[in-house]
Amino acid sequence: MCGIAGYVGSRDSADVLIGALSKLEYRGYDSAGIAVSENGSIKVKKCQGRLKNLVDKMDREGKPVGHVGIGHTRWATHGEPSDINSHPHGNKRVSIVHNGIIENYKQIKDFLLKEGYNFVSETDTETVAKLLDYYYDGDPIATITKVLAEIKGSYALGIMFRDFPDVVYAVRKESPLIVGIGKGENFIASDMTAILEYTRNYILLEQNEIAIVEKSGVKVVDIHGEEVSKEMNVADWDIDAAQKGGYEHFMLKEIHEQPEVVKTTITPRISNHIPTFENEGISLDKLSSYNNIFIVACGTAMHAGMVGKYVIEKMARVSVTVDIASEFRYRDPLINEGDLVILISQSGETADTKAALELAKERGAETLAIVNVKGSSIARAADYVLYTHAGPEISVASTKAYMVQVSVMYLLAFQLAYAKGKISKEQLVEYTKLLENIPEQIEEAINLKPACQFAASKLLNADSLLYIGRGLDYALSMEGSLKLKEISYIHSESYAAGELKHGTISLIDDGMPVIAIATQKDLVEKTISNIKEVKARGAFVVLIAAPGVDVEDGVSDVTICLPEANQLLMPMVAAVPLQLIAYYTSVLKGNDVDKPRNLAKSVTVE
Template sequence: MCGIVGYVGDRDCADVLVDALSKLEYRGYDSAGIAVVEKGVIKVEKCKGRLANLVDKMAVDGKPQGHCGIGHTRWATHGEPSDINSHPHGNKRVSIVHNGIIENYKQIKDFLIEEGYSFVSETDTETVAKLLDYYYVDDPVDTIIKVLSEIKGSYALGIMFRDYPDTVFAVRKECPLIVGVGENENFLASDVPAIIKYTRDYYLLEANEIAVVKKDSVQIYDMHKEPVHKEINTADWDVDAAEKGGYEHFMLKEIHEQPAAVRDTVSPRIINGMPDLSQDGVDMQKLKDYRQIFIVACGTAMHAGMVGKYVIEKLARKPVIVDIASEFRYRDPIITKDDLMIVISQSGETADTMAVLRLAKEVGAATLAVVNVVGSSIAREADMVIYTHAGPEISVASTKAYMVQISVMYLLAFELAYANGTIDKERCMELTAQLGQMPDIIRETLELKDTCSFVASKLVNAESLLYIGRGLDYALSMEGSLKLKEISYIHSESYAAGELKHGTISLITEGMPVIAVATQKKLIEKTVSNIREVKARGAMVILICDNSIEVGEGVADYIIRLPQTDEQLMPMAAAAPLQLIAYYTSVLKGNDVDKPRNLAKSVTVE
């Protein structure tokens, strides 16, 4: 959740830290702070609210002057957003920033109070800072090892000791942390976008590896204080990919990047007109023999899994169970070594999804990860990994990550169906060709932006609305509803259209918006009947369908017509207009589109 940065070098440290934090605000923006070694003293500046508040505060107070420091942007867990609860935490001898949750902080706090320590914040992080101070004598690495043996939970920590004014220390467990490697300068960051302006080279820290970062060296140790030798990773995108590029918001930029992202994800995996995931280490002959498939994820990624369920079951005739990661792991699921577990995560660090992956591995099930971030924790632990090629996604509301995730679901479905013999080669090549053309179809749907903006103007004053659909359209409605509610703050629910009469239709009032998705021709008559039912009760209906469907007069108040493609692929055509409707509704309401309240991009704690 929270964002961590660190810097050691010759530049103005405060400027580098603030610049790096500006690229991590999508991880949390309840407060921000930095600590810099200034003339042998750790000077801290922090405050509640956005990073801009910290910049304004330092313009009055004066920014810390130095060349070694750490910084933090917070998504609050323990303790409300406030100046006092802001990071960094510590005292004159030690200062830390933290992402994660210390589960046994109360026991540690009680112990330290007995030892004479006092606490000023409500955070779990302050207990780690005080524990470091308690054990510190003269060797920071020994001190960190001792503290790690006592704390339980998830963490990424950036640490400074006053006695080592030219060094930043770092350690992680379950929460992401990288060490950026530059020339006569080195960095610490939760994610690559924070440092891409300065370097593309970085080390990925494994659990409980301790990094000792100086301007001209990086040394990494394990819990036995033995040196660890690691390979340097290099980011395959540049700083332009993490900038807005002339768009008003990252979300709008990322919506328009979807054609290229789908092309980059799909094209390398089409060989001689057929889907081919062998380069990703996927053996389709093994996959087809699994008893059943589980797809587990959170939020938008789970909705991509729902699309996967529909197409895999329909085409490959293989049973698929889709579940929310936070629910799956706690319901004693019936999963065996004869099953395949597919986990989907944009960041590859989602805490609940990671836990499900480990549960599956414990029982001997095969695991396949679909992730966007190379070298992420989930990618490293899964038996097989399919990387999506969305590039950096900065906006909290996911768009292009969702589109490439469902692209991978289609590739899996097509190849698995052919391997199972449930579709012949001709049909497989036909579907694959249509998938290869989806970048052009998506680009065409983006031309509907003016219509989507107009429709959004009809939603601005709504207090509540429904999204309805059947089959694949229902799966897509779930994602459309989530996008709208998370950035516009309008209450929205998605419902299987056939379920309306079982209770939900009682919510329909005069003028209430209902967004109906109807792209599946075999279901169109049933869906239109459901639309007429809500229309008869006063709903304002916005219909999204392909341009070949005839629905009759008076069925909808507004219609958004999509270019035609195979109906199995229609969720990819319809997703962009639903994203644009959510985007323009949020803009018209004056919301911060890229940083919706209470949300963070990467959920690395339970």
Template sequence: MCGIVGYIGDRDCADVLVNSLEKLEYRGYDSAGIAVLENGVIKVEKCKGRLENLRNKMAADGKPYGHVGIGHTRWATHGEPSDINSHPHGNKRVTIVHNGIIENYRQIKEFLISEGYSFVSETDTETVAKLLDYYYTGDPVDTIIKVLAEIKGSYALGIMFRDFPDRIFAVRKDSPLIVGKGEHENFIASDVPAIMQYTRDYYLLDTNDIAVLTKENIEFFNIHKERLEKKLNTADWDVDAAEKGGYEHFMLKEINEQPTAVKTTITPRITDSMPDFSAEGFDAAKLSSYNKIYIVACGTAMHAGMVGKYVIEKLARIPVIVDIASEFRYRDPLIDKEDLVILISQSGETADTKAALELAKLNGADTLAIVNVKGSSIARAADMVVYTHAGPEISVASTKAYMVQISVMYLLAFELAYGTGRISKEQCEKYTKELQNIPSVIKEAIGLEKDCQFIASKLLNADSLLYIGRGLDYASSMEGSLKLKEISYIHSESYAAGELKHGTISLITENMPVIAVVTQKDLEEKTISNIKEVKARGAMVILVCGEDVVVEDKVADYIIRLPKAEQMLMPMVAAVPLQLIAYYTAVLKGNDVDKPRNLAKSVTVE
């Protein structure tokens, strides 16, 4: 949700904090702020709005100067976006930044008020700052341990104590936080890109690990104040991967990175034209023995799961249930030790998906995580992990993460189908070779950019539109609709084309845009029939279809022909123009493509 950073070293702290926050602004941009220890006093600068507002404020007021500090960029949960609700929070003795939600903050607040404390903000974070002050008796680690015993919820905290001007403190539970190790300087951050301009080396914090940073040293403690040894990791991304690289927006850059991301993800899992997950330690026989499979995810990742469901059921004939993670545990799902639960999450920190994983393990099911971030909470908790090698995805609207998630689902489907004897080795090799060719087809689809710009110009004045498709094309239409609505702010919904006549067709008005996806040959005739139904009622039809789809005159107003690929793999091809249409519609409307309103990249609270 929010992004936090911290620095201790010899550099100008304010500059480091703001530069690092810039790399985390995709996590929230309702407000921003920093706290710097200057001449024994904790100086705070913060304000509502984008990070640029904070820069302008400090340019006018004068930035705090020092070598120790913490910073925050906010996605509002408790309390509206405002200067007062902006982080950091605290008082003269203790100041903190926080990512997460404190579930019992009301009880804590009532207690602290009874003890004489007053509050100025509406945030849950201020209660933690005041509770730290309440328990503080001169030992920061003891104080933090006492507070951890009181608070409930999710948190990643960066903490400064005025009495300890040469240290910063950090702790996490459920919300991501790393500790960066540099030369005569050290860092905390919500994500690796924030510190990559300074160091590639970092530690991962486990639940309630407490980190104490000086400029020369990093120490770790558990909640019993016992020292811990942590493994030092090294980020293997190029620094340029977290920068725009000449593109106008991260989203466009990441669309163009999809061929490479897919190739990088699938290549290590293919040997002699066959799926090979031996590096992940999978037992192929076990993988094919489950009674049923659950795929649990949120948003775009859930749409990747929908593709996985179609392909696994078609090829392996194993029942697959796709669940929205936020609903999964509340319907008391029928899972047991004979089932496999697949969790899909780009960040590996999605709160609802983590909760689903915990429920699955509690019921004895095996769990398999498909995540992009190494060492993330979901990756560490799952029984099996497949890392997608997409590199950093900065734009809030997911593109390449979706594509690599689908590519993993295909490989798993091929492995399952071969393992259960539903397809022969020759068929498995054929499908795998077709998948290996997909990066070049995706690149060809990116060449449809000009056509997509033109289509985008036809959507600018739309108040609402529909996406329709059948089978795998329905899954594609769901993702296309989500992409458009989240960055263009045009209301759009996706429907299984055959469901139109059960009510939705009543929404069709003159010139209302309907984007139809037709790539599945066995469903082509029926979907074209549905398109004719909306066209007869005045819709402006935009058809995204395979190159061999037969389209009669006046069935569609505009047609985007996709490059040829194996029919089963067409969702990976169709995704590209749907992403580009959404992107250029948002650009033409003048929206902030990478930071759409009200959204954050990683949803680390329920």
């Protein structure tokens, strides 16, 4: 979950690395560090805390000066956040940065201790640095190859050898890493946002391929030292997409981008108001052939999957099971040939979701990835892939990535319902037209900011609160609760409204906030009845309601009325005020909205 970067060229490498790490800090901000080739030695600067701490330290002490270097921003796994546990790790001969987990580091460490090595940190990464030093015989590729044969786990490594001051070496297994190709300069990075300022051209490394990155060019070899021909890719993001663009926070910018990214995601997959996935190789016959559907994801992506489950089952009458990826393979799921497993991941690198994909393929099921990052591990491994077009999402709390994932789930549901003969072609066109209009309704929902800010002001002193809803509103309440807790640090839970009286209502006391969602017309009366139950016990109720919902006086303390939309598609509209309430609550509490404590954007370790 850490971010790594590397540079070889003519620029001041420290400046390039700090700029790159500033774009990667969403991947972890427990510590930061750089290593630079300077006058025949490797000079390291690193410290605990945000990247700014490292910049301040270098302002006081001086920065390493050179044109070749590697950098790291850390999300701690092995060893607490500290100066000594910060990356880079190594000694006078070798220095490395690492994203991932070395599973057998303890055995390697025990061996190296017997060989006379001393360890100063608690990290698994230091064992790799020491093992590189142990095997180093003047040949970097041979040394790296020997180390790769011994280490187990996931890793993306940036490596420097003192004896080769003009080269950065890079290798990956499971963890993300790209190699950026510039003019007279080249890069490595955990993702493209780090280097968009310099280039949009990049190559992807397969498992255990070794990149030799020099100013003049990049060479890739396999573990046998044989050169590998690589295809050049061009990122379709630009530098403006990775900037705040005048907004106070990335999260607010990304909320505002939702109408456009939904349009960009669905438009290429609609022809004459009919969904089509032919360009992705998914025909109507193929889609209708599956026996069962499993949706596997983590966090926000799993909540998008929950919306997908409701809509697919309601419209297509196909059984859908939604699983948390971290639990999927451990419950020995009943998946077989003829089933479809849909994997949803913004980054396409989520470790638990990748493991679920591998299990699905072992069992003979076909796999469909819904991801935002082209060339990511999940995208490359799946049988089919549907790319969302959210662009770079920098804020740790996902907004626009969730929205485009949901939009793809609707397209799949409509297409599947038609393929199964559950709706007519005329109905298919009607539903698709409704989805095509959703970006305008999302825009209207964004204009509810004043009401959401007022609702947020009423949550500041809460220790705990509940989100409730029924049907699609319950699926949406799960995402609303997650958004609030991850950036405001207020404990919140989501419950199916009808479950309150089976235990949870005992938590309600005077003034406790309850955020209720009521958008499903056939369930509104029952939801209002549940709201009355919590109100009678002293709850402070914020109601997010569809137009026309008849709310008696005294039922809610704050009511946010949504724009008009078809109730089936209402989750895409109602998600916006939930995002805004979480955002403004965090802002009013003075939190770092884009970089909430203890969290990283992409979870690339189990």
